[in-house]
Amino acid sequence: MPEAATAGSTFRQGLAVRGLTKIYDSHRGGETVALDRITVDAGDGEFIAIVGPSGCGKSTLLHCVAGLIPHEGGSLLLDGAAVSGPGRERAVVFQDPSLLPWRTVHGNILYGMDIQRRPAPDVAHARVESLIDLVGLRGFEAHYPFELSGGMRQRVNLARALATQPRILLMDEPFGALDAQTRELMQTELLAIWERDRKTVIFVTHDIEEAVYLADRVYVLSARPGRVQDVVQIDLPRPRTPEIKREAAFTAIELGIWRMLQGQQQKEVR
Numbered sequence: 001m002p003e004a005a006t007a008g009s010t011f012r013q014g015l016a017v018r019g020l021t022k023i024y025d026s027h028r029g030g031e032t033v034a035l036d037r038i039t040v041d042a043g044d045g046e047f048i049a050i051v052g053p054s055g056c057g058k059s060t061l062l063h064c065v066a067g068l069i070p071h072e073g074g075s076l077l078l079d080g081a082a083v084s085g086p087g088r089e090r091a092v093v094f095q096d097p098s099l100l101p102w103r104t105v106h107g108n109i110l111y112g113m114d115i116q117r118r119p120a121p122d123v124a125h126a127r128v129e130s131l132i133d134l135v136g137l138r139g140f141e142a143h144y145p146f147e148l149s150g151g152m153r154q155r156v157n158l159a160r161a162l163a164t165q166p167r168i169l170l171m172d173e174p175f176g177a178l179d180a181q182t183r184e185l186m187q188t189e190l191l192a193i194w195e196r197d198r199k200t201v202i203f204v205t206h207d208i209e210e211a212v213y214l215a216d217r218v219y220v221l222s223a224r225p226g227r228v229q230d231v232v233q234i235d236l237p238r239p240r241t242p243e244i245k246r247e248a249a250f251t252a253i254e255l256g257i258w259r260m261l262q263g264q265q266q267k268e269v270r
């Protein structure tokens, strides 16, 4: 079982977000504190979920961790060393697949390796082939994005992120636009992929059930400015299958997190 999430000063292999603060300047002159001293631990191979109300800063947190936007306070540590800016060891899966319309499935999965000019072309093509099998797109290699369903596009999106073999996958509501059945299928496929090669995953969602199903640990953020309101360890056995969602232990955890978020809403209304 992973070390306690609150082990602030303990060095661990993996990613550590320490007291991260993000302030957006408004073009109207004011500013928005989007994140207020957020601390998140993602040890090597851990699956971390982030939940919180809309606008609490989940995407902002992910973009800061990806190094896509700067932060104003705190630090981002990888294996104990500060990092700034993007890096090859981190890959982002955005909510909107944003595939390149002029490239086929094969070409889209290849894209990151093309840009990085590594590995060698024959290795890269072989990797694409195995990823096509992994995400269940055999037979669709030569299809263009417009010829795919939403779920299939999201599979390509995931395969594209996996192609450069990042240590850390940063996922921003990747299944948010899918219907319930496809979503469950994708969750289970993601778990199978994660069981296989145990990447570190930080998964943003507003779906509590999804967070509990997938994660080792769930960080519950408060409404803006985003703060870590609670950290919930999910000690449910693995490998997990969708049936677990109907078990009492599962629904009890889900209800606990739901109450935390409800409590926030009530405070906001008052």
Ligand SMILES: Nc1ncnc2c1ncn2[C@@H]1O[C@H](COP(=O)(O)OP(=O)(O)OP(=O)(O)O)[C@@H](O)[C@H]1O
Residues within 6 Å of the ligand: 024, 025, 026, 032, 034, 052, 053, 054, 055, 056, 057, 058, 059, 060, 061, 206, 224
């Ligand atoms: N580029 C930006 N410039 C100014 N403010 C921004 C910018 N991006 C986000 N914000 C603000 O920061 C806050 C957090 O936004 P963010 O998109 O991170 O929330 P979120 O938790 O991902 O919401 P959702 O669940 O709706 O996706 C919001 O108040 C938003 O208005």
Ligand SMILES: [Mg+2]
Residues within 6 Å of the ligand: 058, 059, 060
């Ligand atoms: Mg968001």
